Amino acid sequence: MSFLKKNNSISITVYPHTEIFIRNKVKRVKNGKISILLKNGVYLCRYKCPGKPSFTRLLFLNNLKDEISFDYRLLQDMSEHHYNVKVHNPERLPFEPETLKIPGAHVHLGVQLGEGPSTSLGSYSIKLRSFAISKYEVTNKQFSTFVQSTGYVTDAEQSGGGFSTDGRGHWQWLPSAQWRHPFLKNRISLPDDHPVVMVSWDDAMAYCKWLSNMTNRNYRLPKEAEWEYAARGEDHRLFPWTRSFNGDFHNYCNHGKSHKKSLGRGSIHDGYLLTSPVNAFPRGVSPFGVWDMLGNVKEWMEDDFIYYDEKKNSQHANQKEEQYGSITIHGIPKTLRGTGFYGDPQGYFLNAIARNSHVHKARFSALGFRLVEEL
């Protein structure tokens, strides 16, 4: 087998009677040669040939000027070396985040007086349709596939960096910060299985839009009602795992005020100064099996940030500005949920009801996202 990539087309030479599946395109080849026109992007190709082993590989098309050819064996070796792809569900692409279905329900959300910060006060009922939410925060690996496929440049890369931390309570604006190396005093790329950070709300939305186009599914950021229900379950628990704090169940602050006092049974030393792998805390999953709803990274919601009373009237947030030293960022305040690795258990925000905001162009080294798939 050989196959050539040139501009937006792929030309494939195969054994006779091979079937090739590329997204929704299925080609049955009788005599060995076909040409398929495709838009730029990442494609999952499945090859089936009588008498030969079937295999599935990713194909990147990005207006390559030079022809690239592979033989069957080289294609297998390269894919295994670079991508280490396992297709658990043949309906889901290898780079597509795993999701969990949350059944629709009439839910009661929010809190009463005394349970959280003033921005979180109030309660409301809402009817949620069934949806699927990503089991983990979106990872560096998943985001890098998007960047590799599209050449996307994040807001931090375009507009002078972002607000960064060393994990020891020191924060400052770092002009060189971006998702590949977001932390102070650390330009080493983050591991693939850690959540992507230093991405703005716009960057997260661009990822969702790309993924939707790639998969013919409808991905977007979670609405905060969806997120809260997925985190708290039907019994309105304050933490995803139970009603009481447990320091062993999530990645939160190793420093600051919480360093001197621990709450609940757990240690304040969770093993991670900065981000952690998205599957590091199995005991912290929500009733629906969603990981890291508290801790690791704080997460962007789709919603504008307004008080619950204003939500009832479907109001929108007004433009505001945020100041980071000499840097000013303008934007619409968007809701954030689930405090990240810097979350202090002595503060108000380390629970599943607290909410706060940053403007949509803001980016932090502790701020990432997960996504929802509309069903």
Ligand SMILES: [Ca+2]
């Ligand atoms: Ca930690």
Ligand SMILES: [Ca+2]
């Ligand atoms: Ca989180």
